[in-house]
Amino acid sequence: MVTASQVYRSTRSSAPETKSFEEVVIQGLASDGGLFIPPTIPQVSQEILFSKWSKLSFQDLAFEIMRLYVAQDEIPDADLKDLIQRSYSTFRASDVTPLAKNVTGDKENLHILELFHGPTYAFKDVALQFLGNLFEYFLQKTNKDLPQEQRKKITVVGATSGDTGSAAIYGLRGKKDISVFILYPTGRISPIQEEQMTTVPDKNVQTLSVKGTFDNCQDIVKAIFGDKDFNSRHNVGAVNSINWARILAQMTYYFYSYFQATGGEADKVKFVVPSGNFGDILAGYFAKKMGLPIEKLVIATNENDILDRFLKSGTYERSDKVAATLSPAMDILISSNFERLLWYLAYENLTSHDALKAGDICNTWFQELKTKGSFTVDKVVIEGALKDFSSERVSNAETTATIKKMYQDSQRPEKYILDPHTAVGVCATERLIASDDDSSLHYISLSTAHPAKFADAVNDALASYSDYSFEKDVLPEELKKLGNLEKKIKLVEKADTELVKTVIEEELAKMGL
Ligand SMILES: Cc1ncc(COP(=O)(O)O)c(C=O)c1O
Numbered sequence: 001m002v003t004a005s006q007v008y009r010s011t012r013s014s015a016p017e018t019k020s021f022e023e024v025v026i027q028g029l030a031s032d033g034g035l036f037i038p039p040t041i042p043q044v045s046q047e048i049l050f051s052k053w054s055k056l057s058f059q060d061l062a063f064e065i066m067r068l069y070v071a072q073d074e075i076p077d078a079d080l081k082d083l084i085q086r087s088y089s090t091f092r093a094s095d096v097t098p099l100a101k102n103v104t105g106d107k108e109n110l111h112i113l114e115l116f117h118g119p120t121y122a123f124k125d126v127a128l129q130f131l132g133n134l135f136e137y138f139l140q141k142t143n144k145d146l147p148q149e150q151r152k153k154i155t156v157v158g159a160t161s162g163d164t165g166s167a168a169i170y171g172l173r174g175k176k177d178i179s180v181f182i183l184y185p186t187g188r189i190s191p192i193q194e195e196q197m198t199t200v201p202d203k204n205v206q207t208l209s210v211k212g213t214f215d216n217c218q219d220i221v222k223a224i225f226g227d228k229d230f231n232s233r234h235n236v237g238a239v240n241s242i243n244w245a246r247i248l249a250q251m252t253y254y255f256y257s258y259f260q261a262t263g264g265e266a267d268k269v270k271f272v273v274p275s276g277n278f279g280d281i282l283a284g285y286f287a288k289k290m291g292l293p294i295e296k297l298v299i300a301t302n303e304n305d306i307l308d309r310f311l312k313s314g315t316y317e318r319s320d321k322v323a324a325t326l327s328p329a330m331d332i333l334i335s336s337n338f339e340r341l342l343w344y345l346a347y348e349n350l351t352s353h354d355a356l357k358a359g360d361i362c363n364t365w366f367q368e369l370k371t372k373g374s375f376t377v378d379k380v381v382i383e384g385a386l387k388d389f390s391s392e393r394v395s396n397a398e399t400t401a402t403i404k405k406m407y408q409d410s411q412r413p414e415k416y417i418l419d420p421h422t423a424v425g426v427c428a429t430e431r432l433i434a435s436d437d438d439s440s441l442h443y444i445s446l447s448t449a450h451p452a453k454f455a456d457a458v459n460d461a462l463a464s465y466s467d468y469s470f471e472k473d474v475l476p477e478e479l480k481k482l483g484n485l486e487k488k489i490k491l492v493e494k495a496d497t498e499l500v501k502t503v504i505e506e507e508l509a510k511m512g513l
């Protein structure tokens with residue numbers, strides 16, 4: 001039996017058709033340009049949450065959550081468990097996403113959720129190790145017993161501001177019937193991020209360094225998905241958080257860390273999430289809507305603050321003026337996943353609770369964004385958003401000051417070193433702790449990357465401390481070796497969709513897969 005939360009529809013569709021989990025994972029982006037969502041969010045009772053789920057391991061919890069969104073017919077229990085076990089066996093931490101509790105001592109209840117213990121040292125591994133195995137699983141089923149020339153092949157095309165790219169590559173390298181093309185903005189990712197992506201020798205992987213911004217790369221990827229001809233020739237697949245499986249896999253750590261922080265009690269918890277494309281925090285929104293009693297989800301942005309401005313003004317505005325900040329993976333002005341949230345806000349606001357009408361409204365907003373460069377939502381929509389979210393904007397100077405402050409003041413462990421994205425979140429968290437002045441609240445601040453990935457920002461903040469050494473205190477052995485490996489980069493001189501498509505087809509021919 002398929003339940004209501006195991007079928008999907010596009011955020012822009014006003015037609016009754018729905019899709020299966022497999023269809024949305026393989027297709028990535030809906031053909032009308034919208035994103036896939038489950039119109040019904042499953043509900044988990046407080047009884048199940050606190051007497052059952054709070055006692056589960058990360059992997060068992062992931063299974064319980066995913067089961068609600070994936071029908072048995074599509075992935076039977078044993079296969080889903082196996083996919084989960086294999087995906088998290090590559091992590092360096094046995095509990096996958098450990099929580100550093102009370103980092104600043106007992107008074108603040110400030111807990112840091114370390115999401116960087118996967119193969120590429122960023123939170124993206126949590127979802128992309130799983131998505132890589134999921135692509136392989138579905139392809140193996142489809143291609144079983146087919147001769148080579150009839151096998152279905154997927155061409156993954158993704159955009160990265162630094163972390164998604166390497167996590168996708170490590171999730172998909174060497175996988176049969178899959179080729180991977182990752183676009184990144186030339187000169188706007190850190191040297192280690194570039195080394196991680198470009199030193200992978202597998203034949204099925206190619207990085208494309210594009211002259212432009214991350215938003216340009218993301219626009220090209222979306223245009224490629226919208227190109228019916230190209231798509232039917234190459235079966236384009238998505239690894240960005242437009243792919244629903246990314247959001248699904250990220251839900252687990254909201255539940256898991258909540259139970260770790262509160263000891264399994266239903267205490268008040270705020271999650272603070274360094275945000276760019278809005279995929280990470282959206283997983284928290286689903287956890288909250290499923291019944292986890294989250295007090296608030298706090299969007300922490302750097303100086304590229306479209307989300308913060310939207311919550312304050314109700315106007316979502318396209319702009320080309322992306323600032324290069326100390327947290328470059330969040331240098332994003334168009335946050336893909338915001339569209340998913342807007343669909344639910346439109347839906348909740350309709351007294352008829354009509355999914356088709358919600359699709360219509362969402363479509364109108366995004367057509368306006370395309371034609372006029374902005375759209376404005378009603379006050380009630382913003383009021384709806386503010387029930388679940390608040391936002392904080394953090395400057396470069398505050399980011400540096402937070403890395404320093406944590407190094408000086410942390411107690412468990414001492415001299416805790418933050419990456420600049422995590423520092424944006426921790427700065428926002430410290431602000432809230434001061435303004436809330438409520439010792440019963442727990443704060444879980446998401447640590448989205450290992451500091452080794454952002455040497456310049458970390459060294460700028462800490463170089464003046466005589467006992468600090470990046471090589472000794474921060475850089476893992478595994479990352480030290482990357483500098484000696486050969487790099488495979490293809491430069492794309494202009495952020496142009498046609499040019500990128502041509503390059504992909506040339507490279508695909510060379511791969512000969
Ligand atoms: C290190 C890091 N932190 C935060 C973010 C923002 O996450 P999201 O795009 O899901 O909002 C990203 C990139 O997405 C990232 O790479």
Ligand SMILES: N[C@@H](CCOP(=O)(O)O)C(=O)O
Pocket residue numbers: 159160161162163164165239240241242276277279329330336
């Ligand atoms: N910060 C990301 C940008 C892409 O976001 P995604 O979550 O939609 O893949 C990156 O590091 O690439």
